Amino acid sequence: MSGSASCSKADCTIAATGKCLEAHPDPQECPFFATTSAEPEPAVALVTPIEPDQPDEPTPSAGRVFHAGMELGFEDAISLSRAKYVHLVPVLGATDAGKTCVLVSLYLLAVNRMLARFRFAGSQTLLGFEHRARGLRKWPSGELPDQFVDHTILGEDRVPSFVHLAFDDLSRKTHRREFLFTDLPGEWTTDLINRLETAKRFSFLARADAVVVAIDGKRLADPETRQQEVMQAEHLIQRLKQTGMPVHCKAILVISKRDESEISLLPYVESIRNLASELGFALNAIETAAISRDPNRIPNGLGIEELLQTIVAAPESVAQQSRGDKSGRAMSRFTKSGRSK
Numbered sequence: 630m631s632g633s634a635s636c637s638k639a640d641c642t643i644a645a646t647g648k649c650l651e652a653h654p655d656p657q658e659c660p661f662f663a664t665t666s667a668e669p670e671p672a673v674a675l676v677t678p679i680e681p682d683q684p685d686e687p688t689p690s691a692g693r694v695f696h697a698g699m700e701l702g703f704e705d706a707i708s709l710s711r712a713k714y715v716h717l718v719p720v721l722g723a724t725d726a727g728k729t730c731v732l733v734s735l736y737l738l739a740v741n742r743m744l745a746r747f748r749f750a751g752s753q754t755l756l757g758f759e760h761r762a763r764g765l766r767k768w769p770s771g772e773l774p775d776q777f778v779d780h781t782i783l784g785e786d787r788v789p790s791f792v793h794l795a796f797d798d799l800s801r802k803t804h805r806r807e808f809l810f811t812d813l814p815g816e817w818t819t820d821l822i823n824r825l826e827t828a829k830r831f832s833f834l835a836r837a838d839a840v841v842v843a844i845d846g847k848r849l850a851d852p853e854t855r856q857q858e859v860m861q862a863e864h865l866i867q868r869l870k871q872t873g874m875p876v877h878c879k880a881i882l883v884i885s886k887r888d889e890s891e892i893s894l895l896p897y898v899e900s901i902r903n904l905a906s907e908l909g910f911a912l913n914a915i916e917t918a919a920i921s922r923d924p925n926r927i928p929n930g931l932g933i934e935e936l937l938q939t940i941v942a943a944p945e946s947v948a949q950q951s952r953g954d955k956s957g958r959a960m961s962r963f964t965k966s967g968r969s970k
């Protein structure tokens with residue numbers, strides 16, 4: 630068994646990604662890097678160099694704990710959200726809608742420091758993200774395979790599991806924000822639409838801050854499949870209302886795969902928005918390209934930071950945004966260096 634690697638540099642994810650934040654080709658040359666002996670270690674701590682007298686809030690030199698988990702179970706998620714405020718965000722949508730890719734894109738933007746407002750501050754499910762991202766290691770350059778990530782399969786198929794991300798919100802001084810997202814198989818959503826009796830699986834909706842409904846942008850762009858996509862999203866929103874999604878909970882429609890379409894698809898979701906509004910939800914629609922096949926035209930990660938901003942925004946500003954974003958304007962754009970264009 631080989632020894633484990635650790636780094637005391639804040640934000641460095643070398644333990645999970647193998648990339649040195651200080652850009653040393655050989656991490657051994659980095660002054661923050663250390664390897665430990667091959668002693669077996671508890672599975673939870675990949676990196677544990679917290680300075681004893683460092684404050685809890687981030688400072689440029691503070692290390693932090695990296696957990697090795699794949700996913701958090703329902704009970705873990707509940708206990709985490711008891712200990713601190715956590716944004717609980719179910720991500721729903723049919724198979725292939727792009728749910729997992731949105732989460733992986735958020736993770737990759739975060740660890741590559743390509744978010745303008747949020748700085749990655751750790752995850753209790755790092756291995757889960759790395760496992761999901763392994764098909765995308767060529768991103769953002771190189772030819773992408775047809776299928777970027779595996780179809781989501783749950784270990785225990787009747788209870789949800791969660792992936793965790795923590796960020797420092799740079800718009801608020803030393804403000805840590807924690808998120809728990811579900812990454813559910815698409816069948817959960819189609820079952821919910823078709824069989825009301827499956828609604829009990831979704832009891833966690835009552836605690837959600839926002840619900841993301843992912844709609845396949847490629848199918849929405851195609852006149853042959855468009856109506857089916859719209860109807861499915863409308864049925865889902867009706868079902869969410871029946872299932873007890875509180876009206877104060879934000880409904881966020883993510884239109885995925887923007888890079889597969891020549892034009893904005895926002896005009897095609899007007900009826901979904903109107904239905905949501907009749908049901909009392911202020912629905913915000915965001916076009917995303919989690920991973921773009923044409924990064925020169927549509928940047929990788931389009932709309933992903935806007936999604937995070939919408940989740941944390943006050944409900945009134947989401948409603949305003951929802952009314953104001955009908956023009957189909959492009960969302961947040963990021964270059965590889967992480968600067969807004």
Ligand SMILES: Nc1nc2c(ncn2[C@@H]2O[C@H](COP(=O)(O)OP(=O)(O)OP(=O)(O)O)[C@@H](O)[C@H]2O)c(=O)[nH]1
Binds near residue numbers: 727728779816888921
């Ligand atoms: N062009 C393009 N294709 C995407 C994008 N996001 C996802 N895809 C494609 O859609 C496929 C399915 O994406 P997933 O994120 O796995 O979909 P999912 O909703 O998690 O699917 P299930 O886990 O089966 O429910 C990927 O393998 C890609 O081929 C995107 O931003 N652009």
Ligand SMILES: [Mg+2]
Binds near residue numbers: 780
């Ligand atoms: Mg998936």
